[in-house]
Amino acid sequence: MTPRALSIREALQRRHAVSDVEFDQLFPDELRERSHQHWTPVDIALRAAQLLAPAPETRVLDVGAGVGKVCLIGALVTGPTWWGLEQAATLIAAATHAAWRLDVGGQTRFVHGDGSRMPWDDFDAFYFFNPFGTLLLAPHASPFVRYATIQNTLRRIHQRLITTPVGTRVVTYHGYGGPMPAGFSQVAREPAGSDALELWIRETPTPPPDPPRAG
Numbered sequence: 001m002t003p004r005a006l007s008i009r010e011a012l013q014r015r016h017a018v019s020d021v022e023f024d025q026l027f028p029d030e031l032r033e034r035s036h037q038h039w040t041p042v043d044i045a046l047r048a049a050q051l052l053a054p055a056p057e058t059r060v061l062d063v064g065a066g067v068g069k070v071c072l073i074g075a076l077v078t079g080p081t082w083w084g085l086e087q088a089a090t091l092i093a094a095a096t097h098a099a100w101r102l103d104v105g106g107q108t109r110f111v112h113g114d115g116s117r118m119p120w121d122d123f124d125a126f127y128f129f130n131p132f133g134t135l136l137l138a139p140h141a142s143p144f145v146r147y148a149t150i151q152n153t154l155r156r157i158h159q160r161l162i163t164t165p166v167g168t169r170v171v172t173y174h175g176y177g178g179p180m181p182a183g184f185s186q187v188a189r190e191p192a193g194s195d196a197l198e199l200w201i202r203e204t205p206t207p208p209p210d211p212p213r214a215g
Contacts, residue, residue, distance in 0.1 A: 005101040012076045018042050026098040027067050031091070040070050040129050040173060044192045049074035051171045051188065051199045052125040056080060058169075061123040063115035063157070063176075068095030068108065070127055075099070075107035082108050083123070085115035116156035125169040126161075128176035154178040168202040181206075 001009070004025060011018050023042050024032045040048065048070055052060050056079030062070050065084025072095070074082045086092050095110045111118075120126070154177050161170070162181045170176075170184065174195045180186075183206060188199040 001101065001103055005103075009076060009102050012042075012046070012073060015046070015077070023069070026072075026101055027094050031067060031094055034066075038129075039066055041193055042069070042073065044173060044197065045070045045073040046077060047190070047192065048127060048171050048173065048197055049078050051197065052127055052169055053078040053080045058125055059083075059123045060125045060127065061085065061115075061120065062127045064129065065091075065095065065110065066129075067091050068098060068110055070129075071095070071108050071110070072098055072102055072104060075104040076102065080107075084108070084110045085113055085118060086110065087112070087114055114153075116153045116160065120160050120164065124167070125171070128170070128172045130172075130174040130177060150177065162206050164202055166202050166205055170200040170202075172198045172200070 004022075008018055008023060008026070020035060020039075020042050024035050024039075052058065053074060058078075058080045060071075060074060060080055060082050062068070062082065062084040065071055065086045066088075068084045068086075068091075071082035071084045074080070084092075084095060086095070089112050092110045092112045095108075096105075099105045099108045099110070157176060158178055158181060161184070166183075168184075170180070173192065175198075180200050183202055183204045184200040185203045186198055187201050188197075190197045
């Protein structure tokens with residue numbers, strides 16, 4: 001572990017302040033320009049980790065994890081294992097390398113894939129930082145195609161959330177792009193950065209579908 005990574009690790013474990021400029025040194029130069037717009041700030045990630053993982057056995061998934069800042073910070077300050085799903089292979093590689101540098105490779109997993117298409121059954125808590133807004137920037141796609149892609153993705157996410165069990169925790173920063181399903185209650189909303197952190201907890205199960213009508 002390099003002296004810089006060790007300093008970041010020890011500071012965060014003691015809940016001491018670490019600037020985003022300092023933390024972002026863990027990632028390749030060519031990616032850092034995305035930090036202010038697409039990556040969760042360190043102080044917000046620290047609070048999100050507390051809201052997401054109140055118990056050591058909590059299993060957390062960051063949907064649209066980017067370079068994994070929330071997972072990396074969560075692994076340093078909580079007991080659970082943190083998983084990140086991300087569609088950009090370059091960001092997965094950067095997150096995995098940063099986990100190695102911080103010596104949290106055993107507590108983090110970064111998976112290349114579309115979070116709306118993968119099973120969520122093994123997780124108790126989910127983090128969203130408006131993860132599908134980048135679809136608006138898809139190259140070589142018309143506005144209609146981009147809009148349709150986002151709506152289809154949000155529809156799949158909504159269906160995933162509907163099937164989560166009672167007790168599931170969801171934390172959003174700038175939302176996830178759609179409304180939370182029935183059964184989730186907002187139990188906290190804290191001003192944070194340019195928006196707010198919202199904690200939602202599944203308090204009632206999904207009602208069974210109506211039986212088919214006779215005849």
